[in-house]
Amino acid sequence: MLKQKQKAIEDVGFTSGNFIKAAIAKDPSTTKGFYVLDYDGAEVNLEPTTGKVLYLRDKKNHTNVTKKVKTQDQAKEFAQSLYNDLQNKLNLTSGYKLAYIDSNLSDDFVLASFQKEAISGVISQFEQVKIGFDTEGKLESVKEFYTPVQSTDEVVTKDQAIAIATNNPDTFHKMTNPNPEDAKLEVVRPNYFKYTDLEDKAVLAWEFMKLDEFYGLTHKLVAFWVVTN
Secondary structure (H helix, E strand, C coil), X not given: CHHHXXXXXXXXXXXXXXEEEEEEEECCCCCCEEEEEEECCEEEEECCXXXXXXXXXXXXXXXXXXXCCCCHHHHHXXXXXXXXXXXXXXXXXXXXXXXXXXXXXXXXXXXXEEEEXXXXXXXXXXXXXXXXXXXXXXXXXXXXXXXXXXXXXXXXXXXXXXXXHHCCCCCHHHCECCCHHHCEEEEECXXXXXXXXXXXXXXXXXXXXXXXXXXXEEEEEXXXXXXXX
């Protein structure tokens, strides 16, 4: 397996160098375990049962790509070409859409996020590929997130969700300027709240926001989720 992953590193233009060590780690946000392979020139994280590459980082940042990236449009175009190329080389999940480009071209770094469209108009950050590269066109990192949505069936309608949220004593009576009509469908992973039966699972839910003030500043926070099925 080490030779196969070393080849994958070199296929994307990185120089792996000597193998240093292997370790087992856990993702703190999902509690899922993964393997960490450490080389002189690169770090690789692997899904333990399939060997799928979850994360790849170039320590030396010496790749063979020479294309220049000078504008936002060029960044989007180059990000898409990298994603298309890396799908085959690293067996990345295909079919994701470019969700955003996070870049400050003056700082010479671009981070592109490709995410799955769970249903029409609703994307999931939990099924996502992030690709980092610099403005010289050098690939720096690749990371895949894979927590599939449990179901996309919309059993609870928006009107039903509004009624549930409005009548819940733990939410709306504490809100400032509540506007339940602003509820929107989102893919969420409610492991930080009271949904113990859904911990570490991605679900489709109606999301309600509230405005709260902290230290004189108004912040928009999640007030309530109504799972759709």
